Amino acid sequence: SAVISQKPSRDICQRGTSLTIQCQVDSQVTMMFWYRQQPGQSLTLIATANQGSEATYESGFVIDKFPISRPNLTFSTLTVSNLSPEDSSIYLCSVLGATGVTEAFFGQGTRLTVV
Amino acid sequence: AQKVTQAQTEISVVEKEDVTLDCVYETRDTTYYLFWYKQPPSGELVFLIRRNSFDEQNEISGRYSWNFQKSTSSFNFTITASQVVDSAVYFCALRGHYGGATNKLIFGTGTLLAVQP
Numbered sequence: 001s002a003v004i005s006q007k008p009s010r011d012i013c014q015r016g017t018s019l020t021i022q023c024q025v026d027s028q029v030t031m032m033f034w035y036r037q038q039p040g041q042s043l044t045l046i047a048t049a050n051q052g053s054e055a056t057y058e059s060g061f062v063i064d065k066f067p068i069s070r071p072n073l074t075f076s077t078l079t080v081s082n083l084s085p086e087d088s089s090i091y092l093c094s095v096l097g098a099t100g101v102t103e104a105f106f107g108q109g110t111r112l113t114v115v
Numbered sequence: 116a117q118k119v120t121q122a123q124t125e126i127s128v129v130e131k132e133d134v135t136l137d138c139v140y141e142t143r144d145t146t147y148y149l150f151w152y153k154q155p156p157s158g159e160l161v162f163l164i165r166r167n168s169f170d171e172q173n174e175i176s177g178r179y180s181w182n183f184q185k186s187t188s189s190f191n192f193t194i195t196a197s198q199v200v201d202s203a204v205y206f207c208a209l210r211g212h213y214g215g216a217t218n219k220l221i222f223g224t225g226t227l228l229a230v231q232p
Contacts, residue, residue, distance in 0.1 A: 001162075033219065042206065042222045043160075058219075090158055094220075103150055104210075104220055106160035 002027055002095050006107030013083050013114050020079045021110045023093035028073035030096075033104070034066070037090040046091075049076045083114045117142045119209050121223035128197050129231050136192040136226045138207030144168075149183065149190045150208040150220070160206070166190060197230045204228070 003026040013019050023032065034046040046066055047057040055068040069077045080087050092109045118141040128134045140149065151163040164174065166183050174181050178195045194201055207223040 042224045043220075044222075045219045048219070092160065094160075103162045103165045105162065106152075108157070108159040111158060 002029065002105045004093060004095060004105055004107035006093055006110055008110055009108060010111040011113070013112065015083050015085065015114055017083055018079055018081045019083065019110075019112060020077050021091055021093070023076045023078070023107055025074045025095055030073070032070065032076045033094040034068065034076075034078045035092045035094060035106075037092065037109075039088065043092065046078070080112065083112075085114045088112055088114045117144075117209055117211055117221045119207050119221050119223035121205075121207055121226050123226045124224070125227045125229070127229045127231060130199060131196050133193060133195050134197050134228065134230075136194075136205050136207075136228065138190045138192065138223060140188050140190065140207070140209045142209060142211055144211035147209060147211045150210070151181065151190075151192050152206045152208060154204040154206065154225070156203070163192075163205075194228075197228075199230050199232050202228060202230045 005024045007022045011019055032049045035043045036046050037043045045058050046061045047055045047068055049055045049068045049070040051070045051073050057063060065081055067079045076093060078091060090109045090111050093107045094104045096104055120139045121137065123137055126134055147168045149166045153161045153163055164181055171183050171185055173183060180193045182191045190207060204225045204227050206225045208220045210220050
């Protein structure tokens with residue numbers, strides 16, 4: 001299984017600012033995923049980050065609001081820009097196992113509160 | 116379209132009771148994967164089980180058991196002799212095997228299980 005370290009674990013941010021979340025994996029992975037979980041809701045995929053190419057965003061999510069970097073096969077960042085209270089959520093990064101068809105592993109999540 | 120339905124929003128049981136969490140899925144893929152995850156109050160997602168569409172064998176792991184029935188598109192999860200530490204939100208998820216670029220997981224809305232002492 002992959003070990004995923006996500007930082008920060010939680011943060012409180014002022015509206016209008018940005019927060020960058022880091023995700024570090026203990027092994028090389030092709031695909032990394034970023035999810036959002038709004039309070040009391042399920043997980044929604046924001047985007048898929050592949051090393052060496054632009055991230056692929058899901059419907060309703062745009063690069064200007066959620067820029068993603070993927071500089072190598074073990075690391076990715078998600079920035080949530082121009083924060084508003086509606087961005088208060090848990091953000092999780094995820095990777096697939098080596099074969100690509102195993103279970104997905106998740107970081108411990110970043111609990112963001114926007115005030 | 117792919118969809119996962121967890122009709123039970125919240126379940127409350129008393130310790131040592133058995134509890135079953137329901138999961139119904141929809142997919143047009145002939146090959147797919149089903150998962151259960153546990154999310155305790157701390158927020159992380161803990162993988163519990165994966166089941167392949169071509170393997171309908173039920174599985175038991177300690178107090179946990181899973182019943183996969185393709186005929187009813189269901190993948191139910193039973194906790195036997197529940198404990199307070201089982202209190203969490205449980206998510207059922209689906210991923211199709213369509214060779215696409217994302218292989219994204221489709222999550223159900225989750226079931227909040229509260230086990231009372």
